[in-house]
Amino acid sequence: MRIAKGTQKKSQTKEQTKLIAQGIEKGISEYKKQQKVKSRERDKQRKKTVAVKANAQKSESTSLNNHGQQNLSNTQKVAMALPWLLLMVSWGYFLLTT
Numbered sequence: 001m002r003i004a005k006g007t008q009k010k011s012q013t014k015e016q017t018k019l020i021a022q023g024i025e026k027g028i029s030e031y032k033k034q035q036k037v038k039s040r041e042r043d044k045q046r047k048k049t050v051a052v053k054a055n056a057q058k059s060e061s062t063s064l065n066n067h068g069q070q071n072l073s074n075t076q077k078v079a080m081a082l083p084w085l086l087l088m089v090s091w092g093y094f095l096l097t098t
Contacts, residue, residue: 001019008017 001017007020
């Protein structure tokens with residue numbers, strides 16, 4: 001109503017001013033509805049982006065874990081073979097020296 005009275009002309013009646021005020025209120029409510037819709041769309045888009053990034057990081061960490069497990073298994077193989085290798089070397093040395 002304050003905005004409608006601020007733009008009121010001298011020959012304008014109270015009823016016309018009320019109609020203008022109602023139009024302004026309706027315009028404001030429509031604008032707010034549009035902003036809510038836009039906000040929801042931005043939120044959905046942001047959530048999709050976050051989900052895609054999370055999935056990319058998850059797949060990257062999974063591939064790194066798989067790669068790490070392969071390296072770990074190779075390390076375990078070497079660690080298991082080392083005592084046998086040392087045993088053979090020591091027996092070979094023992095046989096050569098006697």
